[in-house]
Each structure stands twice: as structure tokens, then as C-alpha cells.
Amino acid sequence: MTEPLQPLVLGIESTCDETGFALVRGRELLVDVTASSMDEHSRFGGIVPEVASRAHLEAFVPTLREALSRADLTLEDVDAVAVASGPGLVGSLTVGTAGAKALALALGVPLYGVNHVVGHAAVDELVDGPFPERFLALVVSGGHSSLLLVNDIASDVVELGQTLDDAAGEAFDKVGRLLGLPYPGGPHVDRLAREGNPEAIAFPRGLTEGRAAARHPYDFSFSGLKTAVARYLEAHEDSGEPYSKADVAASFSEAVADVLVTKTLRAARIHDVGTVVIGGGFSANSRLRELAAQRFAEAGIELRIPPIRYCTDNGAMIAALGSALLRAGVAPSPLDLAVDSQMPLSLTSVVPR
Ligand code: KG4
Numbered sequence: 097m098t099e100p101l102q103p104l105v106l107g108i109e110s111t112c113d114e115t116g117f118a119l120v121r122g123r124e125l126l127v128d129v130t131a132s133s134m135d136e137h138s139r140f141g142g143i144v145p146e147v148a149s150r151a152h153l154e155a156f157v158p159t160l161r162e163a164l165s166r167a168d169l170t171l172e173d174v175d176a177v178a179v180a181s182g183p184g185l186v187g188s189l190t191v192g193t194a195g196a197k198a199l200a201l202a203l204g205v206p207l208y209g210v211n212h213v214v215g216h217a218a219v220d221e222l223v224d225g226p227f228p229e230r231f232l233a234l235v236v237s238g239g240h241s242s243l244l245l246v247n248d249i250a251s252d253v254v255e256l257g258q259t260l261d262d263a264a265g266e267a268f269d270k271v272g273r274l275l276g277l278p279y280p281g282g283p284h285v286d287r288l289a290r291e292g293n294p295e296a297i298a299f300p301r302g303l304t305e306g307r308a309a310a311r312h313p314y315d316f317s318f319s320g321l322k323t324a325v326a327r328y329l330e331a332h333e334d335s336g337e338p339y340s341k342a343d344v345a346a347s348f349s350e351a352v353a354d355v356l357v358t359k360t361l362r363a364a365r366i367h368d369v370g371t372v373v374i375g376g377g378f379s380a381n382s383r384l385r386e387l388a389a390q391r392f393a394e395a396g397i398e399l400r401i402p403p404i405r406y407c408t409d410n411g412a413m414i415a416a417l418g419s420a421l422l423r424a425g426v427a428p429s430p431l432d433l434a435v436d437s438q439m440p441l442s443l444t445s446v447v448p449r
């Protein structure tokens with residue numbers, strides 16, 4: 097006898113500048129298609145919310161059609177719709193969530209409004225297989241830097257810490273601007289850093305010492321570090337003293353990676369967790385990858401980082417989380433669900449009141 101097919105979940109991502117659609121059955125990813133409006137924003141040096149919203153509206157139907165056609169499936173095959181209903185840009189969220197509601201209503205299938213940041217962790221299951229009982233997720237991107245204790249991806253996620261100011265990718269983009277590199281600066285700073293000496297300049301590690309560290313054991317702060325880089329550059333430019341941009345990039349990258357890995361490692365020890373998942377677009381950072389691989393291996397902690405295409409914003413992460421919610425029997429969201437640009441990370445999905 098053949099096993100009955102697991103439900104087919106359509107995942108929709110539209111929290112920032114990527115319009116993503118994916119189809120997941122169980123833990124199997126069938127297709128994942130993303131359209132990005134980044135090119136339209138780059139000349140402004142940052143995401144323009146109005147432009148992003150309009151781009152989602154334009155990309156919604158073509159991207160959905162492409163996903164269905166690549167998977168050789170039709171809308172009638174879809175058993176549930178999952179959409180990222182927060183956190184994110186309110187206009188972007190509204191376009192995706194309105195579209196998802198229309199689809200769920202027309203198809204007569206359940207709708208799940210899910211948490212985008214938790215989705216960054218959930219997608220790893222499609223790549224590396226079922227999650228262990230508990231794990232830590234470090235979600236780092238241009239918009240978020242959060243450390244999550246995941247007791248159950250469908251129902252029990254605790255936010256241990258987050259950034260108090262800039263996200264890791266955001267800090268890289270700002271330092272990229274200081275160094276005269278194109279936007280988004282993250283990948284350029286990373287490339288330059290590989291040619292420099294990470295120990296050349298002792299940049300500060302925010303919230304790692306004294307009372308600040310005691311009060312914020314798992315929170316991050318990168319704005320002091322960014323200011324230190326700005327001061328260093330100003331001082332050298334004013335005095336005419338020569339300096340190496342590569343050393344600045346390398347020492348800055350070292351400080352960010354060191355703080356992220358040190359705090360995650362401490363949380364793993366304190367919470368007795370044996371697995372760490374890293375997600376979000378900043379997980380592409382080469383120094384973070386290197387340092388995490390080295391220090392977690394030394395500590396006997398399993399490190400799971402999905403390939404970069406699943407770390408940047410995409411539909412697969414939303415479909416993965418929707419599929420996990422279905423498996424766990426979590427109630428679908430009401431059709432009048434509202435988007436929540438500040439959705440707390442303790443909320444994996446919007447459940448009926
Ligand atoms: O997840 P993502 O694609 O978009 C969101 O922010 O949601 O993350 C992009 C962020 C940008 O800030 C980008 O500059 C940064 O991650 N980034 C990097 C690297 N690749 C992307 N930062 C440092 N090193 C990289 N290799």
C-alpha cells in the first residue's frame with residue numbers, strides 16, 4: 097500500500113523586498129521561486145517601502161504562476177496557504193497577506209499567518225532533516241539579529257536576545273558606506289576583510305563585558321562598533337596617517353563574528369542545547385561561518401547552516417513553517433488576520449482568539 101500524500105503547502109514571503117513562493121510537501125521542497133526588487137532600491141542606498149510594496153503587487157501573480165508551472169502543479173493541488181504576516185514592512189506584508197487570504201478563500205483551504213523570523217530557522221528542516229528536540233537559532237540579516245531557543249518550531253519559541261540597535265547586516269552596510277563601497281555593502285566588506293588582518297585594530301565588542309553583559313547576556317549592539325569604525329577612519333583621514341581599509345574591514349568583521357558566536361555558544365551551554373541553526377542573509381558572512389564552525393566543533397555542538405539561497409528571504413522558509421504547523425495540528429489563522437510589522441518572536445503563527 098502506498099503512503100497517503102502529505103498536504104501540499106504554498107508558502108508566500110513578502111516582508112521586505114523579496115516576493116517568494118514555494119511549495120512544500122511534508123519536509124520536501126518541490127519548488128522555490130523568488131523575485132527581488134533590490135535593484136530598484138540600490139540607487140537610494142536602502143529599501144524604499146513604497147517601491148517594495150508596489151513591486152510585490154506586480155510580482156505576486158507572475159511569481160506564483162512560475163512556481164506552479166515549474167512544479168507542474170495547479171492551485172487546485174494546494175492544501176494550505178502559509179504567509180509571512182510579520183514582522184516586516186507594513187505595506188509589503190499587506191500585499192502578500194491580502195493575496196494569501198484571497199487564495200485561501202478561493203481555494204477553500206486553511207490559511208496560516210506565520211512569523212518570518214521563525215521561518216528563517218524552520219527552512220533548515222527542508223535541507224538538514226528533522227530538527228532535534230531543542231535547538232538554538234541565530235537569525236542574522238539586514239533586518240534582524242535574534243537568538244532563539246526553539247523548544248518546538250510549531251509552538252514554543254523563546255527569544256533569548258536580539259539587537260538593541262543595528263542588525264548585523266545593517267552594521268555591515270553602514271560600514272560599507274563609510275569605506276566607500278556600493279550598497280548593500282555587506283558582501284563587499286566581507287570580500288575586503290579577507291585581505292586584511294583581523295587583529296590589526298581592537299574594535300569594541302558591544303554588551304560583552306561588565307554590567308551591560310550581565311543585563312543583556314544574549315542581546316547584541318553594533319552601533320558602538322560602527323561609531324568606532326567611523327572615528328578610526330575620521331582620525332586617520334584628518335591626520336593623514338596611512339591605514340589599511342582591508343584591516344578595518346577584517347577587524348570590524350572579527351568583532352561582529354566574535355560577539356555573535358560567543359553569545360550563541362554561552363546560550364548553548366546554559367540551556368544545554370547540542371544544535372545551533374544559523375539563518376538569515378548575513379549567514380553568508382565568511383568570518384561568521386569560519387568562526388562558528390571552529391568554535392562549535394570545539395564545543396561539540398552541531399552546526400546547521402542551510403545553503404545561502406535558503407538563508408536570504410524566500411518562500412521555502414514560510415512553506416516549511418506552515419508545513420510544521422500543519423503536522424503539529426496547530427489551528428489555522430482567521431481570515432481576518434491582521435499583519436503585524438512588530439510581530440513578537442514568541443508568536444510562531446497567528447492563532448484564533
Ligand atoms: O536576509 P537578507 O538577504 O535580507 C534581509 O535583510 O532580510 O540579508 C541581507 C543582509 C544585507 O545587510 C547584506 O549586506 C548582508 O545581509 N550580507 C552580508 C553578506 N552577505 C549579505 N554581510 C556580510 N557579509 C556577507 N557575506
Ligand code: ZN
Nearest residue numbers: 216237376409
Ligand atoms: Zn528575513
